[in-house]
Amino acid sequence: MCGILAVFGAVDDAILSRATAASERLTHRGPDGHGRHYLPGVGALLHRRLSIMDPASGRQPLFGRDGAAVVHNGEIYNHAALRAGLQAAGRVFRTGSDSEVLAHLFEAQGDAFVDKLDGVFALAALRDDDWLVARDPIGVKPLYYGRDRAGNLWFASELKVLAGECEWFEVFPPGHVYTRRGGLRRWYERTWLEGQADYRRDAAGLRERFEAAVDKRLMSDVPLGVLLSGGLDSSLVAALAARLARRRDPDARLMSFAIGVDGDSPDLRAARDVAAFVGTDHHEVRLDLDEGVAALRDIVWHTESYDIPTVRASIPMYCLSRYIKDQGVKVVLSGEGSDEVFGGYLYFYFAEGEEAFFRETVERVKNLHLSDVLRADKSTMAHGVEARVPFLDLAFLDLAMTIDPALKRPLRAEPGREARMEKALLRAAFADPADPLLPPAVLWRQKEQFSDGVGYGWVERLKAHAEATVSDLHLAEAGRRFPHETPTTKEGYLYRSLFAELFPGEHAARCVRRWVPRWQADADSSGRANPLHNSAVREDRQAARKAR
Template sequence: MCGLAGVVLADREGRVERAWLEAMAAALAHRGPDGEAIWVAPGVGLASRRLAVIDPAGGGQPLANEDGSIVCVYNGEIYNFAGLRAELERAGHRFRSRTDGEVLCHLYEAEGDAMLARLRGMFAFALWDAQRGRLLLARDRFGVKPLYHARIPGGLAFASELKALQRLPGLGRDLDPVALSDYLTYLYVPAPRTILAAASKLEPGSLLGFQHGRLEQTRWWQPPPPGEGAPLTLEEAAAELRERLRETVRAHMVADVPVGAFLSGGLDSSTIVALMAEASPHPVKTFTVGFHNAGSYDERAAAKTVANHFDCHHHETIADRSLLAQLPSLVAAFDEPFADSSALPTYLVSSLAARELPVVLSGDGGDELFCGYDWYRYHQLLRPAGLLPPALLAPLAAWAAAGLPPVGRATGAAGRARRLLADAALDPLARYSRRISCLGEQARAALLADPVAGSGAAAAWYAFLPDGAGPVERMACADLALGLADDMLTKVDRASMAHGLEVRVPMLDPALAAFAWALPTSLKLRRLTGKRVLRHAVRDILPPGVLQRRKRGFGVPIGRWLREDPAGWSVLLAGSQAAADGYLRPAAVKALAERHLAGRAELGHQLWALLVFEVWYRLHAEGGEPRNAGTPLLAEIA
C-alpha cells in the first residue's frame, strides 16, 4: 500500500520541479512510511511513498517495463498478479521484482487500457506512456483506493489525497458551494466533486487520460443490472458463495508481512475471521473498539465471543468522549469535511491494529452486496401501505408528518410510528433519500448563508439502472456506487492510512462481488431479513448467536457525547469562522445547538456535521495542518 503523486505537463519538453514532487510526497508520508521515490523526466514527474507489503526488499517504486518507456506509481494490491505475471513471462516480458505492481507496466504494454478489466484487486495508479506522451490515471471498480486530480497552469496534477495537491503553488482554495450542500446532505462529498472547486476525485471504475494537454475520462466499469445471474436455489447459491468466500479470503491473506482482521462480532466481519482462522496456521490477530456504558453501541462482548470461538489473539480498545480531542487530527487526515461519526472509532481501532501489524482484513461491502441495510427492510415493511387507497393514506401521512420535527430523528414508539406513517406516502426514491440524508433541503436552506441545490447524487444513481429494476435493486445500486466509495471506503482508507495500516476488503473482490451482485434479490432479502444467502452460506461455521444478532452498524453515541460536554464545542460554533466568512447562518447554527442541548430533538449527527466543517474550515484557513495538543483549537474541543 502506498501514496502516489505527480505532475504532467502539456509541453513534452517542460520541466517539472523536483521540489513540487518532494512536497507532495511529504504530505503522503503516513501512507508509506517505508520509503520515498521521486522520478522526473521531460514533461512529467512521479512521486511515491511506500508501505512495503509484497516484496519488501525489491518492490520499490516507480515501477517500469524493460526499456523504461512505461513507468508507474501505484497504490493497492493486485491479488491475481502471480497468474498475470506468469502469462506475461511466457509472452517474453522480463520482471525485475516480485512485487504485484510491476504487472501493471507489462500488462499495459501488452493490452493498453483494456488491461484494467483483467485486474483483480484494489488500486489507484498513474502510468506514464513515454512513447505516446500520455498519462493514464485509473481507479478500481468500487473505489477502495482514492485518487484526486486538478488542472494546473500548463498541465495536470494528481495524488492519493487532496492534501498533496494543496502543496502545489497556486492551487485554488475556493470552496465548491454544491459540494458543501452535498456534505450537509450526506455527511461526505460525493465524487467527482471535492470541497475545493479546483480539484476533483476520480470516480470509482474510471480512467482518465491526459495527452497533448487534453483530458479524456471514461468509465471502464460500472454496476451492471443486478439479479441477472444463472438461476440458483438458495442451497446452490449458498454453497457456491461459501467456496468463493473461502478462496477470496485466502487470496487476500497473501502478503510478506503479518495480516490480522477488524472484528465487530457482526455477520460480515465474523465470516472473514472464521475463514481466516481456517486458512491460517497461526492464531488470527483481531481488533475491536467498544464504548463504556453505551448499550447497543458497544460490540465488545459479541466480538470477544467470535474471537474466543476461533482462538484468535484478540485486542480491544475503548472509545469515549475524550476521543473528541483528536478531532483536528482526524479532520486533517480526511482533507475535506467528513462527518460520518464512525470515523472516530475507526481511527482509534486502526491505531491499535497498526501497533501490532501492517495489514488487516475487514467486512466492508457485505451490506451493499447482500441487502444488509435497514432501509431495505424498511421498504419491505412499508410495502403494504401501497395497498391503501390514496384518499386514506394521504391524510394519515399528513397527520403523522405534522407531529414530526423538521430535523432530527423521531424517538420513542409514538415517534417511530409517526415516522413510518409519514414515509408510507412517499415514493421509494423520496423515502430512500430521506433515510440516507442528514439534513433535508429545508434544513440546509436554513443553515447555509447562500443556499444552492445539491448535486442530486443519490437520485442519479438510484435512476441509473434500466427500467424494470425494483426499488430495492435501485437502493443497492446507489449504495454501491455512492455511499460505499465516498463514505464507507473513504472512512476506512483515511482512518487506517493515517496510521500506516493497510485494510483489505475481501467482500469487494471483483469475482466474489460480481457473483453476489448477480444473485436475485429474493436470495438476499426475504421479508425483514437481509443477507439471506450469506447467512445460509456460513450458518454452520459461525458461533451460535451471530446469525440472529441484529445489525447495529458501527455507530457512535455522538448525540449523548455532545450533550454531556457542551462547553468546548458550543463555544467553537458560537464563534464560527465559517459563519463569519459567510458560509453559515449564525442564528440557525445557534438554534440547532440549543434544540439538541435542551433535548427537544436528537440532532447529534447534524451538530457533528457542523462541528467537523468548522474545524476543517479553520484548518483550511491555516494551511490544512492540524495543530499540536494544547493549542487553542484543540483546547476548545477537548
C-alpha cells in the first residue's frame, strides 16, 4: 500500500521541489493518487497512494485533531480497537482509513504509540517542529534513509528516491524509530531476536495463531487474492484464506494465482491440485523464458538488489503481479517467512546442532527485509499490488520463534535416529484427518524454492544468458570493479553490473545483502544444489545406474 517520502531539516521551496520530483520515482507503488504536506524550515511529507482501505476518502497525508500529519505505507490490523480507544477519549475521525489512527496517536502519545501497533508499516509523522519516522519490527515494508549536502534527512520507501539526492544513504533498520529529539532507537524488543529464548516444549496454539494471522490480513475494501505456488506455505495461506472468506460470505470465491514455465512445472501441478481442493477461482500464467530474461534490468531497478536468489525469484513474481493487476486485484496473501521461521530450506538438514539451527533461523528472520520480504514487496508493488505475509504476524512469531529447536530442526535418517521432514511441526499442526485443509501430497511436499518450482529450466536459462553475456576476463577482474561483495559467478557478475549502472556507488551496494545457504558444499542458492533435493537424488541414482 503506497510509497512515502519525508524530508526533515531546513526544508525550503527548492528542497520541496526536489522532493516532489523524486517522489515521482514511487508512482508504481501508488498509481491511485498523490499528496503532500509542507512546513517551511521543518519538513515535508509526500505520498503516492495505492487505495485499499477507504478508497473514497483515505487520501494521504492524513491529519489528527491538533494538526499532526502522517504518511504511511502498510496496514494497521488493530486500527479498529485503537480507533475506539481514541474516540472514547473524544477524538473525531474523518475517514475509515486505518492510517488515520496514526496521526491521532502521535498527537496523544508521541513516539510511545509505535509499540501499540499490530501491523506492517513505514510511516512518517510531522507536527509543528516535531517529527518521527518508524518501521515495523520485521521490515515487511521497505524504508531507506540518508542525508543530503545541506544536512537534511531524507526517508523513502525505495532506494531510487535517495540515490540522486543524498550524500549517504542506507537501509532503515526494522523495529526502529527516528525522532527529531531522540535520534534513532530500537523500539521493538524480543529476546528471541537476540538469539535467546525460554523455549516452549510444545507447539500448542500454533494452528490457532496462524489462522488468526491469516484472518486479520483479509482486511480490505478492494478485491483480494492469494499467491499459490503449490508449496506448503502458500497452500496453507490459500486454504485458510478461502475458508475464512467463506465464513464471512458463503458465496465468496477467492482468486488464486500461480505461474510456471509450462503446465508441467512442479508449482503449477501442485497449485492446480490445491485450488481444486480448497475451491478457489484459479488462474495460471506461463513464464516465457525470453521475456523473463528481457525483464532483468527492470527487475534490478524495482527490487534494488543484485542478490542472485532475489533476482531469480523476482522475475516470475513480477510477471505474475502484472497479470494480477490486470484482473483488478490489489491485494494478495503470500507464504514468505515460513522457511526462515521453521528452518524449511534443505540446507537446514545439515545444521551443526540445535543451537546453531536456532541462531540461523533468527539470523534469517532478522534479514528477511533484505531477501524474501524485499522481493515480495517490490516485485508486486512494481505493478501496484500489495503482498501480505501472515507467517510474519507478530503474535505468531512470538510463539513459533520460541518453540524448542529440538522440535523444529529437520533431521536426516541415521543409525538409531529416524528422519524428520523440514517444517514437520507446521505440517503436523494442520494434519487433521477429520478436517483436512490440504491434499496430503501437498501437505507433505518437499520444499521447492520458488525460482526452481516455476520450472527447472528457468535457472538454467538465466545461467546460460549470463554465460553468453559475461566474458571470462570480466569475471576474472570482478574484484577490481566490485571490491564490495565481489561476484564469484557470471550470473552474479551480470546482476551486479546491472545494479551498478542503475545505482552507482558503494552506498547503494551496501544496501544489499547476498543470500547464501550455510552448511552446503555447493554455494549455489538453488534448492536443487542440495544433495537432499528429490531431483538431485534422482539424478544421482540415474548416474549410478548408467555407471553400472
